[in-house]
Amino acid sequence: MIQIRIHGRGGQGVVTAAELLALAAFRDGKEAQAFPSFGSERTGAPVTAFCRIDSQPIRSREPVYHPDVLLIQDSTLLHQVDVFAGLAQSALVLINSTRHVDALHLTDFVTQHPGVQMYSFPASDLAMKHLGRPFANIGMVAGYAVLTGEVSKASVNQAITEKFPGKIGELNVTVAAEVYDYVAANLAKV
Amino acid sequence: MKQHIEGSQAVAHAVALCRPEVMACYPISPQTHIVETLSRKVKAGEVGNCQFLNVESEFGALSVLIGASAMGARTYTATTSQGLLFMAEAVYNAAGLGLPIVMTIANRAVGAPINIWNDHSDSMSMRDAGWLQLFAEDNQEAVDLHIQAFRLAEELSCPVMVCMDGYILTHAYEVVDLPTQEQVDAYLPVFEPVQVLDPQDPVSIGAMVGPEAFAEVRYLAHNKHLRALEEIPRLSQAFQDIFQRSSGGLLKTYHTDEAETILLALGSVNGTIKDAVDDLREEGWPVGSIALRAYRPFPSHALRHVVKGAKRIIVIEKDLAVGKGGIVSSDVKMALQGVPIIVDTVIAGLGGRSIPKASVIDTVKQACLEGLEEPHFLDLNWDAINRELTRQQAQRRSGPTPENILREIGAPGASPI
Amino acid sequence: MSYQRVKFYQTGTFTVGNRLLDESNRTVQAGMDRTNSLNSGHRACQGCGEALGARYALDAVMRATHQQMVAVNATGCLEVFSSPYPESAWQIPWMHSLFGNAPAVASGVAAALRAKGKTDIRVIAQGGDGATVDIGFGCLSGMFERNDDVLYVCYDNEAYMNTGVQRSGSTPPRAWTNTTQAVGKDPGNPMGIGKNLPRIAMAHGIPYVATASVADLHDLEAKVTKAMSIRGARYIHIHVPCPLGWKSDPAHTIKVARLAVESGLFPLFEAEGGEVTDRTPIRKKVLVEQYLELQGRFKHLLHPRDEGALEAIQAMADANIHRYQLLPLKA
Incomplete structure (x- = not known):
């Protein structure tokens, strides 16, 4: 089972990212589950969403305490919330930021967790280019897909168009396509 | 579809x-x-x-x-x-x-x-x-x-x-x-x-x-x-x-045959409980679980039938009869009147507190090895409770309890989950 | 209005014999085909204004709907005296659920009828003043604002009579009840509080609001009949004396009701879409004292005389007369 935890802020489409990942995995023929860290958070408050992907039916409903994958949609959370809590030793961390990982003041964490692979890329900027709005969620999902191959690009695209029918969906697929290329070109394959 | x-x-x-x-x-x-x-x-x-x-x-x-x-x-x-x-x-x-x-x-x-x-x-x-x-x-x-x-x-x-x-x-x-x-x-x-x-x-x-x-x-x-x-x-x-699929009924059992300890719960926590049962069985613990589908009417007869031979039932319930303890466990005890079996009450998951598999497993082991106090509260922060009790004893106007406990535990949102 | 106003009066009274009227102008109750919706044999007290009002209102609905109606009843005297199991005085499909939910239950009946396409069957809900102005007020307001096709009839006897005469939001100023006792300073119900539900109903902008009284049963029937010619939320507030709670003579029920109207304390009017469209003028104005003196619940205002209270109550009546133009303007 792959357990994914997504951090962001209310209004950034964090829950949608989890849904898209689960839906894409389902389209790939896997079992998948997505749910938010339920709360009464308003726009801007830190929020968390979870996704589990497995070849077996998923019965657990506890929050993801020990993520294999951490998607951080808002890098301002890095030093506000303990986003790394319970991280698996060989976890993948993907951060939405225009800065390189080395410039995110995470040296201590990186040194202490040599097995963790951490990447950053400007998902908001890429979304801004096509959508005119800095939604990083599509970028995080697409980036995860292309880095790990755990969900197929085709299924991610299909999930996007199912979730967002019409023009918005098309634009978001364009964002995803750009992210696939960007990540493939700029980040090392896991 | x-x-x-x-x-x-x-x-x-x-x-x-x-x-x-x-x-x-x-x-x-x-x-x-x-x-x-x-x-x-x-x-x-x-x-x-x-x-x-x-x-x-x-x-x-x-x-x-x-x-x-x-x-x-x-x-x-x-x-x-x-x-x-x-x-x-x-x-x-x-x-x-x-x-x-x-x-x-x-x-x-x-x-x-x-x-x-x-x-x-x-x-x-x-x-x-x-x-x-x-x-x-x-x-x-x-x-x-x-x-x-x-x-x-x-x-x-x-x-x-x-x-x-x-x-x-x-x-x-x-x-x-x-x-x-x-x-x-x-x-x-x-x-x-x-x-x-x-x-x-x-x-x-x-x-x-x-x-x-x-x-x-x-x-x-x-x-x-x-x-x-x-x-x-x-x-x-x-x-x-x-x-073409099984759904509903009075209750559903999971590995209850020859189980010595049976966990019983209502609702979605049964998924976590089944995972816990699998892990415990792998370690050699003879456990099983029952998911009650019907709570009213209470399926007393069906319950008596499926717990036959078990030594202990651990009821995990997401509620609290204040001043008494378990609600579901009371029903279970009444249903099993005369059956030689221990019924434990575990109060868990109140107000959205998650019920981690690890806690379930620990509780089962504790129950089987040492026994549980009645009722047992899962994952309670006793430090915060004792500090607040001390405060309340020290001063008459101790203030609103929920706010005091929040202050004890720390700002919400600081924890990732 | 669809009916012709009564014009013939017997000498010295304000009542009229049906015999003097054309058959089409007679009361529903005078007809051989009246339905006895609320049958005799129920357990209301002597002189019960509510039983009288309900009987007239429901038979008028039955005639207007060609017997295609369903009634929902709030908990209260009317419900209790009409339906002690296994007896029921109701000759109509009738349902009682709770004290505070009759308007919502009626909304549900109306919704079911819409869903089933049975729009020929009409719904009325009824309750006392406690059920209407107090405990059921939220549901009533909801029914009004959704403009559900329900006629709500409030039988206002100005206190919780079923439970033994306690104050409601409709209890008049300075009236004795068991929770506004006639003791201490300013005995009885305080001045200046309580609600005027017909005006609140009007503020919802519903198609039809009317007040009626058992003192003028022909007018009551006419208003019910008119209400049933309209679709949407409608409200009729009927003044019904309660000899037990008002400490009045059971034989004086109609007289007491009439004096409430003739003093101006209970104005009779109709409103459509939130605007007053018609009122019943006062024929022979009486002072509020004449109304109050027939009721033991106001005894403490007259023995000894409480001039301040009497003036204040008279001022209320005069304000109604002015607001609803109940007297012809003096030349």
């Missing part, structure tokens, strides 16, 4: 296929996604001539359904927590009048302190109101139980609550096999009421009943629940015949 869908939307889909005629709804989290979806379906003309009323309160919502049901309409609403308590008087009334209303409870804690997260305090507060109470373990079952609930309600002329864990199920996206209209129509006949307001055949409904007859009327309500103990398995089987 299998779909990856939010629990609330799946339930709304199922309810719409049941061809309800009147729905009256009032918003309260976490039930809102269900009624929002239904309101859209009705407005879009996907639910026949169904009337969707936006009403002024939960009390109004159920009252509207009382009138509509007495007029012979198939009726539905959803609520939770404070909303269920606000409609309490009508909850008893609907059952007393024998009106086959179906209501989803998106289970949530009851305040104060105000808390929007999941536990079972709300439906437990209405457990003796005369409604049947069915608990879903996952969203597939939530869908299936709603379809069964309409048939059950109408066959018995008795209202049914379908309880599904708020947020944990209502807001979870997972794979659900959505039924088709043809399947639902094959399973659920047209509603034929046993009593109806009809100008051609006028009757009085809701007359006053004095001491000379009240007990008999109440017994007949009880008798409906006794019949439900037979109807629930029968209708579950009938469901399986059409939908």
Whole structure:
């Protein structure tokens, strides 16, 4: 089972990212589950969403305490919330930021967790280019897909168009396509 | 057709296929996604001539359904927590009048302190109101139980609550096999009421009943629940015949044969419990679990049958009878009267506190090795409690307890989960 | 208005014999085809204004709907005296659910009828003043604002009579009840509180609001009949004396009701879409004292005389007369 935890802020489409990942995995023929860290958070408050992907039916409903994958949609959370809590030793961390990982003041964490692979890329900027709005969620999902191959690009695209029918969906697929290329070109394959 | 869908939307889909005629709804989290979806379906003309009323309160919502049901309409609403308590008087009334209303409870804690997260305090507060109470373990079952609930309600002329864990199920996206209209129509006949307001055949409904007859009327309500103990398995089987999957019934067992310790719970936590059972069995612990599907009527006989031979039952319940302890465990103890078996109460998951598999496993081991205090509170922060108790003893005006505890525990949001 | 106002009066009274009227103008109750919706044999007290009002109102609905009606009843005297199990005085499909939910239950009945396409069957809901202005007010307001096709009839006897005469939001100023006792300073119900539900109903902008009184049963029937010619939420507020709670002579029920109207304390009017469209002028104005003195609940205002209270109550009546133009303007 792959357990994914997504951090962001209310209004950034964090829950949608989890849904898209689960839906894409389902389209790939896997079992998948997505749910938010339920709360009464308003726009801007830190929020968390979870996704589990497995070849077996998923019965657990506890929050993801020990993520294999951490998607951080808002890098301002890095030093506000303990986003790394319970991280698996060989976890993948993907951060939405225009800065390189080395410039995110995470040296201590990186040194202490040599097995963790951490990447950053400007998902908001890429979304801004096509959508005119800095939604990083599509970028995080697409980036995860292309880095790990755990969900197929085709299924991610299909999930996007199912979730967002019409023009918005098309634009978001364009964002995803750009992210696939960007990540493939700029980040090392896991 | 299998779909990856939010629990609330799946339930709304199922309810719409049941061809309800009147729905009256009032918003309260976490039930809102269900009624929002239904309101859209009705407005879009996907639910026949169904009337969707936006009403002024939960009390109004159920009252509207009382009138509509007495007029012979198939009726539905959803609520939770404070909303269920606000409609309490009508909850008893609907059952007393024998009106086959179906209501989803998106289970949530009851305040104060105000808390929007999941536990079972709300439906437990209405457990003796005369409604049947069915608990879903996952969203597939939530869908299936709603379809069964309409048939059950109408066959018995008795209202049914379908309880599904708020947020944990209502807001979870997972794979659900959505039924088709043809399947639902094959399973659920047209509603034929046993009593109806009809100008051609006028009757009085809701007359006053004095001491000379009240007990008999109440017994007949009880008798409906006794019949439900037979109807629930029968209708579950009938469901399986059409939908080709097992859903509902009085209870579901998991590795209970030859289990020495059996965990018992209601609702979605049974998923985590099954994972815990698997892990424990791998380590050689002879454990199993029971998921109660029907809480009202309480399946005492079925329970006695499946726990035969076990030494211990650990009831994990998301509620608290303040001043006493367990609610479900009391029912279990009563059902097992005379059976030589230890019944432990574990109060867990209150107000949305997650019930981690690791904690379940630890508790089972602790129970088997050392025994548990009665009741046992899972993962309680004793430090915070003891500090607050000390404070309260030290000063008369110690202030509001919830705020004090929050201060003890630290700012919300600082923790990632 | 669809009916012709009564013009013939017997000398010295304000009542009229049906014999003097054309058959089409007679009361529903005078007809051989009256339905006895609320049959005799029920257990109301002597002189019960509510039983009288309900009988007239419901038979008028039955005639107007050609017997195609369903009634929903709030908990209260009317419900209790009419339906002690296993007897029922109701000759109509009738349902009682709770004290505070009759308007919502009626909304549900109306919704079911819409769903089933049976729009020829009409719905009325009824309750006392406690059920209407107090405990059921939220549901009533909801029914109004949704403009559900329900006629709600309030039988206002100005206190919780079923439970033994306690104050409601409709209890008049300075009246004795068991929870506004005639002791201490300013005995009885305080001045300046309580609600005027017909005006609140009007504020919802519903199609039809009317007040009526058992003092003018022909007018009551006409208003019910008119209400049933309209679709949507309608409200009729009927003043019904309660000899027990008002400490009045059961034989004086009609007289007391008439004095409430003739003093201006209970104005009779109709409103459509929130605007007053008609009122019943006062024929022979009386002072409020004449109304109060027949009722033991106001005894403490007259023995000894409480001039301040009497003036204040008279001022209320005069304000009604002015507001609803109940007296012809003096030349």
